[in-house]
Amino acid sequence: METDEVVMLPVIDLKDITNQSNKLLEACKEWGCFRIVNHDIPLTLLSEMKSVVRYLLDLPVEIKKRNIDEIAGSGYVAPSKKNPLYEALGLYDLGSFEAVQEFCNQLDVSSNQRETIMQYSGAVHKLVIDLWNKLAESLGVSVECDNLEEWKCQFRINKYHFRQETVGTAGVQIHTDSGFLTILQEDDSVGGLEVLPKPSLASGSYVPVHPVPGTLLVNLGDMATIWSNGMLYNVKHRVMCKEATIRISIAMFLLGPKEAVEARPEFVDGAHPHLYLPVTYEEYRNLRLSSGYRAGEALDLMRLTAASQAI
Ligand SMILES: O=C(O)CCC(=O)C(=O)O
Ligand SMILES: [Fe+2]
Numbered sequence: 001m002e003t004d005e006v007v008m009l010p011v012i013d014l015k016d017i018t019n020q021s022n023k024l025l026e027a028c029k030e031w032g033c034f035r036i037v038n039h040d041i042p043l044t045l046l047s048e049m050k051s052v053v054r055y056l057l058d059l060p061v062e063i064k065k066r067n068i069d070e071i072a073g074s075g076y077v078a079p080s081k082k083n084p085l086y087e088a089l090g091l092y093d094l095g096s097f098e099a100v101q102e103f104c105n106q107l108d109v110s111s112n113q114r115e116t117i118m119q120y121s122g123a124v125h126k127l128v129i130d131l132w133n134k135l136a137e138s139l140g141v142s143v144e145c146d147n148l149e150e151w152k153c154q155f156r157i158n159k160y161h162f163r164q165e166t167v168g169t170a171g172v173q174i175h176t177d178s179g180f181l182t183i184l185q186e187d188d189s190v191g192g193l194e195v196l197p198k199p200s201l202a203s204g205s206y207v208p209v210h211p212v213p214g215t216l217l218v219n220l221g222d223m224a225t226i227w228s229n230g231m232l233y234n235v236k237h238r239v240m241c242k243e244a245t246i247r248i249s250i251a252m253f254l255l256g257p258k259e260a261v262e263a264r265p266e267f268v269d270g271a272h273p274h275l276y277l278p279v280t281y282e283e284y285r286n287l288r289l290s291s292g293y294r295a296g297e298a299l300d301l302m303r304l305t306a307a308s309q310a311i
Contacts, residue, residue, distance in 0.1 A: 009195070009209055009217075010034040021138040028135060031197045032220045032235030035212065036131075041123045043214050046185060049120040052113045053250055056089055057159040059107065064089060066106040070099070071282075072289055074154055079161070085171045085241060090156035094121050094252060095149060103155075125153060128183050128254045131218065135181075139228070141266050152255045152281065154179070160192070160239060160247035171239035171247065176296040177221035178285055179255035184217040190247040193217075196236040206238070222299055223256045223284065226276045229263035234296050256281035276302040 010027035012020055015038040027034040057064075061078070069075040070092035077088040091103040100121050104114045129148045136143040160171040171192060186193065186209070194206040209217065224232040239247075262278035279287075279302060288298045 009207070011215075012036050012218075014038045014040075017134055024135065024138050028220055028224075028232050029198075030233065031195070032233035033195050033197075033237070034218055035215050036218055037215050039127055039216055041120075041127060041216075045116070045120055045123060046214065048116045049250065050185070050188070050248065052109070052116050053157045054248055055113070056107055056109070057087065057157060057248065063107060067091075067103065068106070071285070083170070083172055085161050085163075085166055085169070086158065086239075087161070088156050088158045090154060092152070092154050094125050094153035094155045095151075121155060124155075124183055124252045127216075128153065128181055128252055131183070132181055132254060139231075139266070141264050146257065151180075151257050154253040154255055156251045156253070158247075158249045158251065160190075160241065162190075162192075162241040162243060162245055162247055164244040166241045167243065169241050171241050173294070174236055174238045175294040176234040176236055177219050177253060178223065178288055179221045179253045179281065180223045180227065181254040182219040182221060183252045183254075184219065185250040186211045186217060187247045187249055188213040190243065190245055192239045192242050192247055193249075194238055194240055195219075198233060208240075221253070222288075222296055223261055223281060225296070225299060226279065226284075226302065227261050227264060229267035229272055230275050231267055234299070236295050255285075274304055277304055 010023060010031055012024055012027065012034050014036055017024070024034070064076045067076040067089045074090050074092035077086070077090070079085065079087050089107070091099055093099040100118060104117055109117065132148060133143060158172075162171065188211060191208060191210050193209040195209055196204075196206050219235055219237065220232050222234045225234045258280065260278040260280045263274055263276065268274050276299065284298065284302070287301060288294060291298050291301060293301070
């Protein structure tokens with residue numbers, strides 16, 4: 001069953017973030033996603049980036065294929081049996097100047113386009129670190145020593161080839177994001193993203209997310225659930241084809257540190273025993289790939305048993 005905008009996605013005003021801690025926490029625990037307004041990325045940069053992305057995804061396939069994987073799935077993704085309407089280009093390690101340059105070189109971008117990509121990646125990278133800091137602060141956890149600038153980030157630009165005969169089918173199947181936090185710039189006018197909040201909010205139904213140009217969406221992923229000992233909700237989501245048109249979106253994933261991630265002590269006590277084994281992002285990503293579990297089920301493979309908790 002689907003609801004149709006009966007339930008509204010939480011909106012967080014970044015200019016007033018100090019007064020929104022409770023709302024932010026509620027959004028992260030119950031929805032695992034929210035919309036942000038009043039971020040400081042200029043609207044002109046958002047729209048210039050959209051034009052660049054459209055251009056890149058329109059390039060001939062021989063050129064797009066030069067965007068090779070750095071880690072599994074980080075480069076060009078062609079339409080597949082599982083997701084026939086979907087294709088993507090991407091880059092691993094958005095925080096690295098060299099990696100962004102290499103992405104631009106692979107796709108032969110113009111100098112103006114390169115400038116836009118550099119500015120956009122810098123701005124979104126800063127925003128995601130800022131957001132994670134704010135979220136941790138709202139939870140009373142200090143991440144000062146975490147060296148967030150060093151955490152790996154993945155960047156992905158998505159194109160959906162929606163046609164009349166595919167209306168009602170999935171553009172991207174149900175999944176959770178594997179990292180900590182995702183910032184998504186949606187298509188300005190084409191909807192299709194649907195999220196599954198905790199059942200208490202929408203009686204187990206997917207909620208359609210209608211685009212609001214100029215704003216950004218945030219999702220929490222599996223690593224955030226491990227880190228918070230199950231408190232932060234890794235939202236399941238999918239993209240459905242609603243109309244015969246091209247849909248474009250831009251995603252930035254804050255994946256995690258090089259070191260193993262485990263529940264912060266602030267979230268563990270007698271009533272909340274340690275839930276998951278420590279794991280590095282890379283190990284966890286490999287587990288998702290090898291198990292084929294893409295919608296958070298891989299977390300169950302990481303669960304500490306009652307016996308091991310007692311040790
Ligand atoms: O295109 C979208 O709106 C969502 C894409 C997404 O979920 C992803 O890239 O992980
Ligand atoms: Fe996603």
